[in-house]
Amino acid sequence: MSDIKRIECGQRMSQAVVYNGIAYLAGQVGTPGASVADQTRAVLDSIDRLLAEAGTDKTRILTAQVWVADISTDFAPMNEVWDAWVAPGHAPARYTGEAKLATPDYRVEIIVTAAV
Numbered sequence: 001m002s003d004i005k006r007i008e009c010g011q012r013m014s015q016a017v018v019y020n021g022i023a024y025l026a027g028q029v030g031t032p033g034a035s036v037a038d039q040t041r042a043v044l045d046s047i048d049r050l051l052a053e054a055g056t057d058k059t060r061i062l063t064a065q066v067w068v069a070d071i072s073t074d075f076a077p078m079n080e081v082w083d084a085w086v087a088p089g090h091a092p093a094r095y096t097g098e099a100k101l102a103t104p105d106y107r108v109e110i111i112v113t114a115a116v
Contacts, residue, residue: 032105
């Protein structure tokens with residue numbers, strides 16, 4: 001049986017869990033109140049850091065779930081940052097939706113799953 005590795009484990013949740021060769025990241029958010037682009041950059045930096053700690057990187061992301069607070073205004077600036085970040089030839093399966101996030105100051109949240 002594979003061991004379970006928990007990264008940044010708190011009482012309520014871990015920021016990532018690695019099991020059986022898969023890294024499952026919790027939803028990552030940026031600085032509340034920052035622009036959508038700045039929040040997206042911060043989210044992707046957190047994803048890079050957590051994936052490295054899990055022993056993998058963005059070229060091994062299998063799926064990405066993106067939530068934006070307002071699809072009509074947040075989608076384009078989020079995509080601009082996302083497109084510059086995704087490794088060429090390694091785009092994951094991705095789904096994007098609009099959601100009411102934890103507070104109105106959050107504009108984007110991204111959840112990824114990656115092979116280790």
